[in-house]
Amino acid sequence: MRTIMMVAEKPSLAQSISKILSKGSCTSRKGLNGSCWVHEYNGVFHGQTAHYKMTSVCGHVMSLDFIGKYNNWDQVDPAELFSKAPTEKKEVNPKLSMVKFLQVEARGCDFLVLWLDCDKEGENICFEVIDAVQPVMKGGVREKTIYRARFSSITEPDIWKAMNQLGEPNHNESLSVDARQELDLRIGCAFTRFQTKYFQGKYGNLDSSLISFGPCQTPTLGFCVERHDKIQSFKPENYWVIHVKVFRAKENPLTLDWNRVKVFDKDVGQMFVNLTKTSKEAQVESVTKKEKSKQRPQALNTVEMLRVASSALGIGPQYTMQIAERLYTQGFISYPRTETSHYPESFDLKGTLKQQTNCPFWSEEVKTLLSNGINHPRNGVDAGDHPPITPTRAASEEELGSDGWRLYEYITRHFIATVSQDCKYLQTTITFNIGTETFTCSGKTPISSGYTAVMPWQGIPLEEALPVCQKGDMFTVDEIKLVEKQTIPPDFLTEAELITLMEKHGVGTDASIPVHINNICQRNYVTVENGRKLKPTNLGIVLVHGYYKIDAELVLPTIRSAVEKQLNLIALGKANFQQVLQHTLDIFKRKFHFFVDCVSGMDQLMEVSFSPIAAAGKPLSRCGKCHRFMKLIQAKPSRLHCSHCDETYSLPQNGAIKLYKELRCPLDDFELVLWTSGARGKSYPLCPYCFSKPPFRDMKKNVGCNECTHPSCQHSLNALGIGQCVECDSGVLVLDPTSGPKWKMSCNRCNVVVHFFENAHRVQVAEDICNACDASMVMVDFSKTCNPLPADETQHTGCIFCDPIFQDLVEIKHATMRHPMHRGKGARRGRGRGRGRRGPPRKPKDKMDELAAYFV
DNA sequence: GCAAGGTC
Numbered sequence: 001m002r003t004i005m006m007v008a009e010k011p012s013l014a015q016s017i018s019k020i021l022s023k024g025s026c027t028s029r030k031g032l033n034g035s036c037w038v039h040e041y042n043g044v045f046h047g048q049t050a051h052y053k054m055t056s057v058c059g060h061v062m063s064l065d066f067i068g069k070y071n072n073w074d075q076v077d078p079a080e081l082f083s084k085a086p087t088e089k090k091e092v093n094p095k096l097s098m099v100k101f102l103q104v105e106a107r108g109c110d111f112l113v114l115w116l117d118c119d120k121e122g123e124n125i126c127f128e129v130i131d132a133v134q135p136v137m138k139g140g141v142r143e144k145t146i147y148r149a150r151f152s153s154i155t156e157p158d159i160w161k162a163m164n165q166l167g168e169p170n171h172n173e174s175l176s177v178d179a180r181q182e183l184d185l186r187i188g189c190a191f192t193r194f195q196t197k198y199f200q201g202k203y204g205n206l207d208s209s210l211i212s213f214g215p216c217q218t219p220t221l222g223f224c225v226e227r228h229d230k231i232q233s234f235k236p237e238n239y240w241v242i243h244v245k246v247f248r249a250k251e252n253p254l255t256l257d258w259n260r261v262k263v264f265d266k267d268v269g270q271m272f273v274n275l276t277k278t279s280k281e282a283q284v285e286s287v288t289k290k291e292k293s294k295q296r297p298q299a300l301n302t303v304e305m306l307r308v309a310s311s312a313l314g315i316g317p318q319y320t321m322q323i324a325e326r327l328y329t330q331g332f333i334s335y336p337r338t339e340t341s342h343y344p345e346s347f348d349l350k351g352t353l354k355q356q357t358n359c360p361f362w363s364e365e366v367k368t369l370l371s372n373g374i375n376h377p378r379n380g381v382d383a384g385d386h387p388p389i390t391p392t393r394a395a396s397e398e399e400l401g402s403d404g405w406r407l408y409e410y411i412t413r414h415f416i417a418t419v420s421q422d423c424k425y426l427q428t429t430i431t432f433n434i435g436t437e438t439f440t441c442s443g444k445t446p447i448s449s450g451y452t453a454v455m456p457w458q459g460i461p462l463e464e465a466l467p468v469c470q471k472g473d474m475f476t477v478d479e480i481k482l483v484e485k486q487t488i489p490p491d492f493l494t495e496a497e498l499i500t501l502m503e504k505h506g507v508g509t510d511a512s513i514p515v516h517i518n519n520i521c522q523r524n525y526v527t528v529e530n531g532r533k534l535k536p537t538n539l540g541i542v543l544v545h546g547y548y549k550i551d552a553e554l555v556l557p558t559i560r561s562a563v564e565k566q567l568n569l570i571a572l573g574k575a576n577f578q579q580v581l582q583h584t585l586d587i588f589k590r591k592f593h594f595f596v597d598c599v600s601g602m603d604q605l606m607e608v609s610f611s612p613i614a615a616a617g618k619p620l621s622r623c624g625k626c627h628r629f630m631k632l633i634q635a636k637p638s639r640l641h642c643s644h645c646d647e648t649y650s651l652p653q654n655g656a657i658k659l660y661k662e663l664r665c666p667l668d669d670f671e672l673v674l675w676t677s678g679a680r681g682k683s684y685p686l687c688p689y690c691f692s693k694p695p696f697r698d699m700k701k702n703v704g705c706n707e708c709t710h711p712s713c714q715h716s717l718n719a720l721g722i723g724q725c726v727e728c729d730s731g732v733l734v735l736d737p738t739s740g741p742k743w744k745m746s747c748n749r750c751n752v753v754v755h756f757f758e759n760a761h762r763v764q765v766a767e768d769i770c771n772a773c774d775a776s777m778v779m780v781d782f783s784k785t786c787n788p789l790p791a792d793e794t795q796h797t798g799c800i801f802c803d804p805i806f807q808d809l810v811e812i813k814h815a816t817m818r819h820p821m822h823r824g825k826g827a828r829r830g831r832g833r834g835r836g837r838r839g840p841p842r843k844p845k846d847k848m849d850e851l852a853a854y855f856v
Numbered sequence: 857g858c859a860a861g862g863t864c
Contacts, residue, residue, distance in 0.1 A: 010863060035863085035864070061864030066858095073857070092862080120863055180862075188859030196857080214859045325864075512861060637857090728859095 003139070004045050005109040006054040006149075007102070007129050009116045012335065013154065013359040014056035017115055020159045021052070022092070024466045026500075031055060033101045045111065053379030055105055060121070061098045061128040064181045066189070074194055074692075079596075081190040082589040087182060097131045106133040113147045114169055118384055121569060124177035133489035138480040142313035150386040154344045156571075176571035179581045180842040187588045188214045191554075200637070201648055203606060208524040208537055209653065212284040216367070216508045216559050221518045221525050222555040224503045225544035227493040234489035240269035243483050244439055246282040246432065246475035251467055253478050256282075256432060256439035273482045278435040284473040285431040285438070289741045291663070292444075294458065296451040298380040299388030302510040303503050306405075308414075310532045311496040312457070313406050317514030323407050324389075326436040333411055334390050337511050341380030344387055349374055349419055355394050361409070361414055365453045374419040392417045410658050411453045420451035422711060424462045430469060434477060441466065479675020492533040505557035507563065507824060524636070538609040542695070550595055614643040621649075621659050624689055632657055635641065638672075640688050649677070652702070660685045660738075664712050667695050674738065675704060682753055683736055684747045685715050706734040706748040717748065720765055721845035723775030723801060727752045735765050735778075756800060756810040759786045 005644060008014040014037060018026045022041035031038050039054045062478045070076050072084040091099060097250045106112070111558055112133060115739075116122035130146060137145065147166035151158045190847050191213035239262045247253040257693045263269045309320040324336035343349065353374065356366045380388070397405040424447040432439045452459035493501075498517065502508050508516045517534075520526050525540030536544070547555040566584055569575035617631030625641040630642040630649070638657065640649040651657055660674040665687035676683040680711045684706035694701055698711050710716040717734060722745055725731035731749030746753045757763050760779040770777060779797040782789055796803075800810045 057863085060861065062860085064859095069857085093864090096864095117862085125862070177861080184859040184861085186859090189859090192858040210857060216860065268859095327862080383860065509861070511863080515860080 001049045001112040002107065004047060004050055004052050004111045004113055004135065005106045006113040006115055008053060008056040009122055009125060010058060011017040011035065011056050013115065014039060016053050016154050017159055018054035018084050021163060025613050031101050032104060033096045033098065036101060036103065038105060043766060053105060053109070054235060055131065055155045057098055057125060058096065060092050060125055061132060063092045064185050065090050073197065078190040078194040079592065095249070102129060102132045102135045107136045108138060110138050110149065111145050112137065113149055113166060115149045118150050118152070120173045120177050120669065123170050123173035127174045136181070136513055137184070153344045153387065155344055157346065173571045173575045175565040175577045176618055179570055179577055180567050181580060183584055184215060185457055188587060189512050190592055199606065201611040202613055204613040205610050205635045206635045207635045208539055210523055212519070212523055216512065216561065217516045217519045218555050219507050219542055219557040219559060220498065220502060222544050222557065223467045223498055224493050224526050225536045226534045227490065228541060231489045236486045236488065237264065239485055239487065240266055241483050241485060242273055242276060243479070243481050244434065247356055247478050248475050254441050256441050257455055259438040259440065269482045272437060273480060276435045276437045276480050281478055282432040282434045282471050282477055284476040285433050286469055286471055287469060288429045289852060290427045291447065292425055292427050296378060296420055296422050297414060298378050299343050300411060301338050301341045301388055302336060303480065303513065305389055305411070306514065307496040307499050309407060309493060310408060313408070313410065314530065314532060315403060316495065316528065317499065318518040319406065321514050323404055327404060327408055331392060332395050332408055333390055336389055338386035338388060338512055339381065339383035340385055340388055342382040343377050347387060348686050351512045352415065355420060356391065356412060356416065359394055364452050365416060369420060378420045404750060416454045417451035420454065421448065423450040423460065423760050424448045428466050430466060432475065492529060493534045495532040495534060500532060506561045542605045542609055546605050549601045550598045551591055554591065613641050613648065617641060621671035621688065622671050624665065625667040648694050651688070665690060666710070672705070672715065683738060721776065722765060723773065724779060725750060725752055735763065755812055766797055770802055772802045773799060775799050775801055789835050
């Protein structure tokens, strides 16, 4: 029997498609990566009985990156990223072993049917799957073996239609995505690295660890700064309006609106007032009554959900998507990433509504709709991806938690609204003539609330009823005055407005819009103010103004759409992949060089808001080269700067840095500093020079003395390492020499901190090794007054894992069970032991020799 | 450490 492997873009789709095609009879099992499912059933393929295996990936399998050595910021000129630097495809998430999983499932299969989403990204993933799977499938030389299923919705008729009309994957569309990936990578990384290094080397208080650039995030920031500029350049203007009040006996006075609304010249205003004042009476010119309606909403898609969540619920896009994904995986709502605002024909509107019958918040409205009949939903856009976002089962606040419930409540109310009637109201307008001028007064009275019954915030507010009158009726003029007013500046851009702008200009997608907004917040280009308004920071403003000054195209919203236009030519087969890629890269390469040449133009703006790095920070520790004090710059990213040598040294982030007893690194004479993390109180010393430039080949970048393999330095791993970490595979528990009297050792790789020998006078790592577990022996001195040791002993040396006397004094407890000592000899792991187990350390050579060797 | 696009 032939076997057909079928692959969807996500596990949920594999499940629904296989359910349809197997008519509910498939068996399901989890794949070896623990994330994807395999659904199997028998059916017919090409007229013969066949075995089907339907599975999925989780989005893209591969992602593009530069080959390793081009990811070293210190060694690579960003300009090289435009052409010289080779790229390679890497697995997006190596932990998922997606390629291996696909190969295991595809081995020996006869046919491959690709059910990836029907957009360009999906087409690209098709080829990622093909590349992974083809080598292990049965070689069908004479027969076509790879098919593409194209579906426009996840409904039975559509899925069956797709299965019966299998086509071929579209290589051109896939190539257009390959081109986009390469362009985004080369352009984004080149600009980001250049800017970051350039500005961070010059200014001390930028307060952002990364000065990033990207074809989506930069225009996103541009929108926010554009509004800021409008506010700044706003000049209030005076204008004048005529306020008129009229009344009739025993009735409340009416305030009227002037038909000319306002004038910008006081004298002209006064003239109109005089003309109005020629009459003491207001005559009714006409009374019109018009039935109007407020339309029920279209079915909910992602972008609209994000807008409402931000503006009405006060929940940001990133968090909204997190909540929505949780609601989706728990089965409360349908798939939350969709551009479609139109229910498919087969959508069970009534069934979805019935589920909500018993929810007290809207049961009345639901019951009325079910008994009176639901309204046909408005036409929306069918993007062919997923149905609109709807509730899929009833829920309560207890089940969902506060924010989950608020979003679910909105989604549900929105759904009910889409099948409700429009809101109808009567608009009455009374037109008055006073002198030569015309004034009106209007009011709304609800006729039927329609959908606003479930979306009360959109309802017609109750107003005082207008007086009943007819043409020719006379009112007495109570008051006529000229009122001076001022135009007011616009407010900062709201997140909801930004989402609309991004969508309009094609910046980002429904799934990536939240990411871009999050990026510009995290990079400290904008802050989120009350009412989720986005206020640009000095840094954000200077960056955008700098781009405007040097090359406005870098920040204009068209930068994305212009490139996408080119990419579309590839997708349509009208242009060659290489030519488009080269052409676009050439343009941006020139833009890059121009930007580099003109960056002083941005400097002039930076200088106004930021202080030079040499003027920032407080003196902390001495430089090993000039022996003058270096300054600690606390602003993000925290770093040490030697103004004499004009060098900047990076430091670990998210912790406190202080001087470490004026001790020095034996390799380079830099004074050591102590890094302390907040939460768990982990700390270690580090040499500012070695931290960026590891002295030994086996040492990674950005590590402290607790990972240094120096053979004789008293602060190194060799001197203070005790034994293999009890949690992680690669770490070593290192004594924290500053931790007494609450002594502890912490893993130099993971977050494990082990407390031991509380109140001991002194704790030292001894020369000897435990025979049983290879850990370093530990020597402990207790003071006489506080001595837990037996008899009169105040000093004891032993293995903290194996020594019975130490057992109660070490807080390892359950973690001990993971230690090799307690798992039998077979379980011993070879790596990462304490000192003495790392082989004879190489003798350190002269520091500069070491460095030279390191970088060869 | 970087982009944007999928998805978990």
